[in-house]
Amino acid sequence: MTIRHFLKLADFSADELNHMLDRALWIKSQQKAGTPYEPFRGKVLAMIFEKASTRTRVSFEAGFYQLGGNVIHLTSQGSQLGRSESIEDTARVISRMVDLVMIRTFGQDRIEAFSRYSKVPVINGLTDEYHPVQIMTDIMTFMEHRGSIKGKRVAWVGDANNMSYSWLEAAKILGFHLSLAIPEGYELDTSLIPEGTDYYTVTRDPIEACKDADLVTTDVWTSMGFEEENAKRMADFADYQVNARVMAAAKPDALFMHCLPAHRGEEVTAEVIDGPQSVVWDEAENRLHAQKGIMEFCLLGKV
């Protein structure tokens, strides 16, 4: 059987992504009903973190335990990766011992190198280029609140980062429109944009991007790995804040999402993130559930 890694959304069809989302909703309903679902009994997940995490760490670990399995947590500093053992050798060794691997790292090339040498499926828990498990979570959260995302308008306010590229891939595959407001100097890398021009628009103006949006979303001004640019980014992103004025451009019932961690007063105001349109806590919880649908697909296929 060919291994299906979950490295980026573009590797999957709409049918497959929708299947994972439907399974995530079903597995969540089982948990809420108190019905145990433990298909991962006897299985082991290894998680490798080369960047910090709260949600990804807890949701993958708790989720895998809840599905009956066991988890090993590694960091680059606490393993031989921090002493320059190659990613390829690390993959060869770890994948002989466990059933599934989740990696959070820097370049996408690093997780791709790992997956080429891995005997077991590898899941992307965030790279510099993509954050696919978060976007699956955000779409699941949208579905719970508003139904299918197909044909809807999603607005992105912020730089061209891992979240924005995964949003672009999702828009293309699942058939919704993505409108991005991106500051000058932080533009999209065209090599990472899926083919076609009909599913997204780019502007400099957050209000224009949010016009008639069903969902408004943003992210920290400084992503992990870009900390040395922080002072410059604070100035360059000053006009890229999701506040009440920007939210007012969206549909009256538009949702607000943020992958978190958030910096109130920077990319979003407290009135928005703590306001009635915000679903960020449902979104954060859904990391637990959405990833169960993804892990089930990687380990057991289309159940």
Ligand code: CP
């Ligand atoms: N949203 C997200 O991935 O959060 P963590 O960095 O806390 O894992």
Ligand code: NVA
């Ligand atoms: N774009 C952010 C997401 C954090 C979950 C980062 O890469 O730091």
